[in-house]
Amino acid sequence: MSISRKSLAIVLITTFILLGGFITVSYNPGICIEFRLYEVVDGEIVNTTSVLSRPDIVLSIEVIAIAPPQYREDLLLVHKAHYKGSNTIFIPSDKLYDVAKTWITIYNSRSGNIEKTYSGLILRVFIYDEDTGELLYQLYDSISYRPIDIVKGETIKYTVYLSKNSPKASKIESSYVSTFSITKLATEISPMDRVDHPHYYRELVAQIKPEDLVSSLPSSYFNEVNGKLYVKTPVLIAWNKYSLSGSVSSSINLGIQGAVIGVYPTLTSGEIIPKIENGVLPEVTLWKGSGLTWGGEGYYYYRSQELNPNEQWWAWIWARPIYSVYRVYYCDGYYCEYSYNDIDHVITDILTEGNGIVGGENYGLPAEDIMYNFYDGTYEVRLEIDGTALDNGYLDPGESIAFEQIFQYCDTCGADFEVGIPVGAFAAIAICAALGLPTGGLSCTTAVAFASAFAITISAEGPSVYISGGAENEGDDPDYPGDYNVYEVVYVRISSYQYKVDPPWWCFWCGPCYYNVPAGIYFEFR
Incomplete structure (x- = not known):
């Protein structure tokens, strides 16, 4: 009996989930964000990314999309979640698909080149100790993407370099995930689990x-x-x-x-x-x-x-x-x-x-x-x-x-x-x-x-x-x-x-x- 490539991918995805959160991102359209954390200790740069593997460390993220003019909102919250267990999170393309598709409609109506036009996302991230509430790292920055990539089912990976005490990324790299790669993804936590734990949230006031x-x-x-x-x-x-x-x-x-x-x-x-x-x-x-x-x-x-x-x-x-x-x-x-x-x-x-x-x-x-x-x-x-x-x-x-x-x-x-x-x-x-x-x-x-x-x-x-x-x-x-x-x-x-x-x-x-x-x-x- 032969097994198709797609079927094999599904089997592997299921297997890696069962074995502790490992998943291939190459067959899942969406956005993958990897965080790399650094701080200066005794005059030397120390990679502290492993802190995100600790059970008491939470990564909270808001992803705000620039919305097309047909939307009531100009800045649309498309994803808000808390994560634990890894420095890499995955946001499925369906969170952004309607926004991206509408942008393409706009570009076409203006006779624009949909292959060469970009929109953006605002990222707000808090990385903190849920036992003490101590804020370890934060991010307040923007990334760009091509809406056509989301509609085509591409997976885009962003690597965000964060330094201690700065809300702007030191560097952001982006690439397409096109090879068969295995990544341990962070686990999303239910909002109900956050009610009686320290957390950060934002309120739009004007x-x-x-x-x-x-x-x-x-x-x-x-x-x-x-x-x-x-x-x-x-x-x-x-x-x-x-x-x-x-x-x-x-x-x-x-x-x-x-x-x-x-x-x-x-x-x-x-x-x-x-x-x-x-x-x-x-x-x-x-x-x-x-x-x-x-x-x-x-x-x-x-x-x-x-x-x-x-x-x-x-x-x-x-x-x-x-x-x-x-x-x-x-x-x-x-x-x-x-x-x-x-x-x-x-x-x-x-x-x-x-x-x-x-x-x-x-x-x-x-x-x-x-x-x-x-x-x-x-x-x-x-x-x-x-x-x-x-x-x-x-x-x-x-x-x-x-x-x-x-x-x-x-x-x-x-x-x-x-x-x-x-x-x-x-x-x-x-x-x-x-x-x-x-x-x-x-x-x-x-x-x-x-x-x-x-x-x-x-x-x-x-x-x-x-x-x-x-x-x-x-x-x-x-x-x-x-x-x-x-x-x-x-x-x-x-x-x-x-x-x-x-x-x-x-x-x-x-x-x-x-x-x-x-x-x-x-x-x-x-």
Whole structure:
């Protein structure tokens, strides 16, 4: 009697389950996540992954998917569970299948390439001792995936490297599981078993969407598609500020052949709401997520404009930014106590047609409420960049500065933070109402300043590949009256909060790296 390959796989799966939790993941579509834990002990890196095999250690995870516009939720909780017994968990594809299939429908309706388009997941993980409640490791980060892989029945493996005392992964590797491999999977624990044990949970307390901005921004700033609102979102703002000035050109080009262009979430965690309620700016750092929440290969967007003296101009795209605030609680038995807050700012979707990112341009500046908050959450920096045309602090007629040079000047940590999209200026419009703070009070003013500092990056994938564009001093352009051959000083706006990059898991002698983020590509020429 012959046994088919599929039948053999089923027999082997059953056998390995009976022998103590071993299972092949190659014939099970879904997502496999392996955690590798490290800490520094006496100046040496120690692999502590084996702690997850202890019977008293629990791994709690929330997986939040970026939902297609047909869904009521923008951020959909697709999996929440507690595990024991191993450093590897498996999430069946049916948890994500409907979301992935709907995304493919969206991509097809926009004539997009479903093989080259990505969405994302937000992961929130707590690894703790259930006897003492001690939090050993945690993760607050993002991963990206192709919806077509889920629909095709692929198994994707993510290896997450976690260092002690950092909620962002030191590194995340991804691969397809295509060979016959055996892995001991963690055992999922029933929620009823958690009731009288220490555990952590999160409560969503506020979420700001474009719909919350309708009463504050002009109707022309919104575009309703599939029942959801998209908002004009600046990617470049330029202001040739003075009368005695040359003509100045600015441009942005998001298209890079063969590279994935995408947006990455900005996250933070700490004591935030209590500080804001007391009128004190939270002392937290922000970080860029590891995986994009929207993106793809072969998308393009280009805008350029030459500005006369005293002219303003901005380029924008149709995007859907979502700002979410959570409370994290530690529960000991039946009593729960506030620990801190989580905040993530995500762009869930950007409108496209074929391979083009849909957007436009306008003279003037973005709406007054947006610009007020933008200025509130940033500070002005005059660009003086060694080895460029700005090494003396200004551009002479005919000189130019490229985005790549500005990105490298600001991103001193190699975090690949490129075009900062000032979405925090949008969230700040509605933050006081969302948190129940009285308008005009100190707590509201503090909340606006805090939210305004958030920026999301749209980047080309990889630290050595950059989105292009820049600015040039055209001087006295004969086609434009009233301009002069004079030098131009260039200013940008920097987020009032620094962003953080943790050292690699293996670099025990390294400390975290902090860098400044241009909160929107904003040029002032004077």
